[in-house]
Amino acid sequence: MSNTKQPASALSSPRFCNMGTFMRMPKSETAEGLDFAIAGAPFDTASSFRSGSRFGPNAIRNISAMMKPNNVLLQVNIMDSLKGADMGDFNVTPGYIHPTYDAIEAGVTSILEKNATPIILGGDHSITLAELRAVAKKYGPVSLVHFDSHSDLCDEVFGQKYNHGTPFRRAIEEGLIDPAHSIQIGMRGSLYDPDEHKLAAQLGMLLIPAHKVREMGFDALIHTILERVGDTKCFLTFDIDFVDPAYAPGTGTPEVGGFTSYESLNLVRSIKDLNFVGFDIVEVLPAYDHGEITAYLAANIVFEYLSILAVKKEKQ
Secondary structure, X not given: OOOOOOOOOOOOOOOOOOXXXXXXXXXXXXXXXXXXXXXXXXXXXXXXXXXXXXXXXXXXXXXXXXXXXXEOOOOEEHHHHOOEEEEEEOOOOOOOHHHHHHHHHHHHHHHHOOOOEEEEEEOOXXXXXXXXXXXXXXXXXXXXXXXXXXXXXXXXXXXXOXXXXXXXXXXXXXXXXOHHHOEEEOOOOOXXXXXXXXXXXXXXXXXXOHHHHHHHOHHHHHHHHHHHHOOOEEEEEEEHHHEOOOOOOOOOOOOOOOEOHHHHHHHHHHOOOOEEEEEEEEOOOHHXXXXXXXXXXXXXXXXXXXXXXXXXXXXX
């Protein structure tokens, strides 16, 4: 792996050169010696409407060439404080979810075994189940912080137990997450089952739908998240359809009435004190992404998460 710490500067190397990794970071075959490792999980066979999020990791990486290493609001240069690399994509099996789960779990496990933080680019939301299996092997059940327009707590979709609408139901059943310290935020839209949101409480989760977020305000929401999760180890999963399709049109199951890009970035930034052990961003679908605005927002959300890791590293 290259010893270069900083991404290439656009002042000396054009942004359209040497692309292919997140922010044109070094590429590595191993997470040895890293603080974080970025990897793609380009799987979308579990999508229920539009397919194409298998191309999400590449889209996020391509537009991430626009990113610069300094976070002005958090006053941190991510690569001064952290050592990280892009490990490329896991070898998923298109059309077959269980061998894909095995590949993702093994890949995330290889990152965690080196004590690096996994940052996974999806792919549809089914991939998170495999990631949580790897995380739980290392840490036991973790808290889940889940930004999404859908709860993904269905028992079955099309009669199938494994789908992008079921991962957190399976994760609870498998003992991968701790429902009592987990929270789901932003759910909205029409439903087949009017009691779907109540299911979260029945399973021990706290679900705050989009209209309740508006009623309580963001300060109260942030307080609720921090209080709910506390100092437990937690996994952050961000479905890009949490954001209103006016700001993030490139996704498979868009829901109107969502949140702005500014609000979304600020929410991630505002929970920086949580004890994160992993992160993913999912459901970016480039074919519907006019002007790459969805992929660019996703890249910025990854950047905010990296900035959080950098702030924590500086405090050590």
